Amino acid sequence: MWTRRPLLVTALAALSTACQDPPDEAAPVDAQPVDARPVDARLPDAAAPDGALPDGALPDAAPANACPAPAVARAREVARPLQAVPLESASRDPDGAIARWTWSVVARPDGSTAAPIEALVDPARPFAGGPPDDPSTPAAWFLPDAVGAYTLELRVADDEGLEAPSDACPHEAARMDLTAEAPTDVNIQLTWTAPDGGPGPDLDLHLRHPAGAAWGEAPYDCFAGNPRPDWGRPGDAADDAILGGHHSPTGPEVIALASPEETADGYRVGVSWPGAAEAVLRVYLGGALVDLVELPLGAEGGFRELGRVVWTPARRAFEPDQN
Ligand SMILES: [Ca+2]
Ligand SMILES: [Ca+2]
Numbered sequence: 001m002w003t004r005r006p007l008l009v010t011a012l013a014a015l016s017t018a019c020q021d022p023p024d025e026a027a028p029v030d031a032q033p034v035d036a037r038p039v040d041a042r043l044p045d046a047a048a049p050d051g052a053l054p055d056g057a058l059p060d061a062a063p064a065n066a067c068p069a070p071a072v073a074r075a076r077e078v079a080r081p082l083q084a085v086p087l088e089s090a091s092r093d094p095d096g097a098i099a100r101w102t103w104s105v106v107a108r109p110d111g112s113t114a115a116p117i118e119a120l121v122d123p124a125r126p127f128a129g130g131p132p133d134d135p136s137t138p139a140a141w142f143l144p145d146a147v148g149a150y151t152l153e154l155r156v157a158d159d160e161g162l163e164a165p166s167d168a169c170p171h172e173a174a175r176m177d178l179t180a181e182a183p184t185d186v187n188i189q190l191t192w193t194a195p196d197g198g199p200g201p202d203l204d205l206h207l208r209h210p211a212g213a214a215w216g217e218a219p220y221d222c223f224a225g226n227p228r229p230d231w232g233r234p235g236d237a238a239d240d241a242i243l244g245g246h247h248s249p250t251g252p253e254v255i256a257l258a259s260p261e262e263t264a265d266g267y268r269v270g271v272s273w274p275g276a277a278e279a280v281l282r283v284y285l286g287g288a289l290v291d292l293v294e295l296p297l298g299a300e301g302g303f304r305e306l307g308r309v310v311w312t313p314a315r316r317a318f319e320p321d322q323n
């Protein structure tokens, strides 16, 4: 579970320094107050008993709305695929409040299609995902769906609808760099598109335990119909296989196995597909990409065994089927 880090405090401290500070409370009593707003943003001084305007005030100037300043709480984050990452704003509006937080993915690894979500449908199972992010609330989450580097950008609007960055409010983009690393063990990732590059049909990735006798049967085939089987030590979730991404018909799908059992027979990998697709299988072992298999899948649909993961003290490898 993610915990708040000291980095957030640092970022907030830096932000408060960058923003317009209120007059120094330690200043001598007879010091002239300093108004940080631009001259044309000054309002008549309501406290003046005769209604006189302060020096430099423009009597007919409309009250100006100061620009909000977008900022992210953390500029860098590291996660695993399908681990929920909170997207946190450190944005400020000097004369009002932030009313909209719009996160977008401006860079992502091949195969990724993930979008920010509003909340997790089940915090105990973050890989189940959630509804699309609602920009009118500050809460947002992101589940990286493929191994690699992401950049998420935050735009904000204040309570008067002024957006930043924008032409009216030029501001450096507020971005978070997120790296999704393959966990140290077995991580199998299937991405795909239709042959024309558009969204593909709903493929299903399978990982079959060495004790499994058939595909598509619980508990020994991990797939959309059995997404979190209890493998290894009964009742211990730490050594279970976990399928993620199967709630999205366009993928990608990832199966992670944190503590494989020793097996020379291997965990078998398969894919079922209902129609034409261009798929790519990536196999990560011990955090490293060990194989990338391009899979042109025909319009007739079907099921194909792709290979097996061998896991012994002497050999940890993916052996692709020769078909
Ligand atoms: Ca404002
Ligand atoms: Ca939100």
Ligand SMILES: [Ca+2]
Pocket (backbone or CB within 6 Å): 230, 231, 232, 233, 234, 235, 236, 237, 238, 239, 240
């Ligand atoms: Ca278990």
